Amino acid sequence: MFDALSDRFDAIFTRLRGRGRMGEPEVDEVLREIRLALLEADVNFKVVKGLIARIKEQCVGADLSKSLTPAQQVIKIVHDELVQTLGGEALKITYASRPPTVVLMAGLQGSGKTTAAAKLARWFKQQGRNPLLAGADLQRPAAVEQLRVLGGQIDVPVFSEASDPETVATKSVEEARRLGRDVLVVDTAGRLHVDSELMDEMRRISAAVEPDYTFLVVDAMTGQDAVNVAESFHATVAIDGVILSKLDGDARGGAALSVKEVIGRPIAFASVGEKLADFETFHPDRMAGRILGMGDVMTLIEKAEEAYDADAAEQAAAKLAEGRLTLEDFLEQMQQVKKMGPLQGIVGMLPGIPKELKKAEIDDREIARVEAIIRSMTPDERRNPAIINGSRRLRIAKGSGMTTTDVNQLLKQFKEVQKMMKTFGRMPKGRKAMRGVPTMPGLTR
Numbered sequence: 312m313f314d315a316l317s318d319r320f321d322a323i324f325t326r327l328r329g330r331g332r333m334g335e336p337e338v339d340e341v342l343r344e345i346r347l348a349l350l351e352a353d354v355n356f357k358v359v360k361g362l363i364a365r366i367k368e369q370c371v372g373a374d375l376s377k378s379l380t381p382a383q384q385v386i387k388i389v390h391d392e393l394v395q396t397l398g399g400e401a402l403k404i405t406y407a408s409r410p411p412t413v414v415l416m417a418g419l420q421g422s423g424k425t426t427a428a429a430k431l432a433r434w435f436k437q438q439g440r441n442p443l444l445a446g447a448d449l450q451r452p453a454a455v456e457q458l459r460v461l462g463g464q465i466d467v468p469v470f471s472e473a474s475d476p477e478t479v480a481t482k483s484v485e486e487a488r489r490l491g492r493d494v495l496v497v498d499t500a501g502r503l504h505v506d507s508e509l510m511d512e513m514r515r516i517s518a519a520v521e522p523d524y525t526f527l528v529v530d531a532m533t534g535q536d537a538v539n540v541a542e543s544f545h546a547t548v549a550i551d552g553v554i555l556s557k558l559d560g561d562a563r564g565g566a567a568l569s570v571k572e573v574i575g576r577p578i579a580f581a582s583v584g585e586k587l588a589d590f591e592t593f594h595p596d597r598m599a600g601r602i603l604g605m606g607d608v609m610t611l612i613e614k615a616e617e618a619y620d621a622d623a624a625e626q627a628a629a630k631l632a633e634g635r636l637t638l639e640d641f642l643e644q645m646q647q648v649k650k651m652g653p654l655q656g657i658v659g660m661l662p663g664i665p666k667e668l669k670k671a672e673i674d675d676r677e678i679a680r681v682e683a684i685i686r687s688m689t690p691d692e693r694r695n696p697a698i699i700n701g702s703r704r705l706r707i708a709k710g711s712g713m714t715t716t717d718v719n720q721l722l723k724q725f726k727e728v729q730k731m732m733k734t735f736g737r738m739p740k741g742r743k744a745m746r747g748v749p750t751m752p753g754l755t756r
């Protein structure tokens with residue numbers, strides 16, 4: 312998502328950096344390019360118009376002609392304005408003083424409501440809450456079952472019954488109180504289009520549960536219609552926040568980004584895949600950074616911390632500092648990296664990584680091969696690779712189904728990592744910033 316837009320900005324900024332002083336004509340030219348890039352990414356034209364006007368106003372106010380690095384200044388202005396357009400700060404949930412905190416899901420058919428309801432429940436669990444899911448989509452017989460399956464995966468109970476959506480919603484609040492559940496996420500039925508039937512149902516459910524938050528799930532692939540849909544829902548049930556779903560798709564996505572500006576409610580969460588863990592708080596600054604090609608270090612670190620065992624990290628760090636990294640550690644690190652999900656996702660978030668590398672296929676199978684080789688070694692060999700002679704090499708190659716060249720290559724690679732780690736080890740010890748961020752053996756090739 313946003314790849315095309317990100318590429319465009321990359322090109323614009325690269326050209327911009329080559330510039331010296333800038334007057335109004337030069338600024339206008341850059342703004343024209345930015346405007347076009349946004350429109351091509353399907354950002355709503357009214358949103359683009361406002362954004363460009365604000366950027367221009369600031370560029371002029373900044374008196375770029377006197378600035379030593381006008382390019383940097385322009386980039387910063389564009390960045391800050393984009394952050395504002397995306398909602399400024401990330402949404403913080405305020406929990407109801409009298410539980411449960413009720414969250415109502417709204418959205419068109421297939422937008423990802425049910426999936427997002429379960430993802431949200433998982434997220435609340437991670438926040439130390441005790442959620443209950445309610446299935447108030449009684450349109451499709453399979454809808455409640457779908458929710459139950461998802462609830463089962465995250466160990467969150469699901470309440471529903473064969474009556475009507477309003478009754479289910481009302482009873483689910485009572486059920487949450489009875490079970491001592493402090494958050495209630497209510498899934499609702501969607502329609503293909505916004506129609507009076509859907510709006511009536513939403514209005515009735517909303518009146519029945521008096522939600523603390525009504526989240527509108529918007530499929531990032533829907534294009535300009537997303538803006539109209541958001542306006543209709545907002546007029547009916549007062550949306551508190553937007554959940555952008557399917558951000559992992561390859562649509563241009565700009566329309567979804569316009570929703571905040573149009574209804575004046577923030578994007579609260581981003582759904583970035585089909586797995587229940589593919590869900591994150593939406594951070595406007597990080598998203599702006601990602602779009603403008605500045606990487607997304609914070610999300611990366613959060614992801615790493617979530618997946619990475621802190622103790623193992625500290626032990627590994629201590630070994631690194633002493634230059635005692637063994638192939639066993641190497642293997643362990645690799646498994647940790649694997650836990651973080653497809654490498655490509657992570658590499659894309661790193662700042663300063665050349666575009667070509669971001670696009671390059673980073674092959675998880677490569678990691679599997681390295682793993683196979685290390686697993687075919689004896690513990691002694693893993694700890695002290697120097698003892699691996701010709702016959703051992705042959706045995707390891709056979710055992711792992713690889714060639715001796717593969718084994719040699721890995722050993723050479725490991726030596727390089729070891730050397731690199733020794734350099735790291737000379738850095739002051741206990742650097743907090745390094746904690747939880749594993750080194751990535753798969754990337755040292």
Ligand SMILES: Nc1nc2c(ncn2[C@@H]2O[C@H](COP(=O)(O)OP(=O)(O)OP(=O)(O)O)[C@@H](O)[C@H]2O)c(=O)[nH]1
Pocket residue numbers: 418419420421422423424425426427448454499500501502556557558559560582583584585
């Ligand atoms: N790739 C991807 N697929 C998603 C995402 N969110 C949902 N999906 C998929 O989109 C499809 C529809 O999702 P649902 O959660 O069932 O959508 P819904 O809004 O509840 O649909 P209705 O109940 O029919 O209105 C499912 O196949 C999901 O797996 C996402 O973030 N990324």
Ligand SMILES: [Mg+2]
Pocket residue numbers: 424425426448454498499500501
């Ligand atoms: Mg559903």
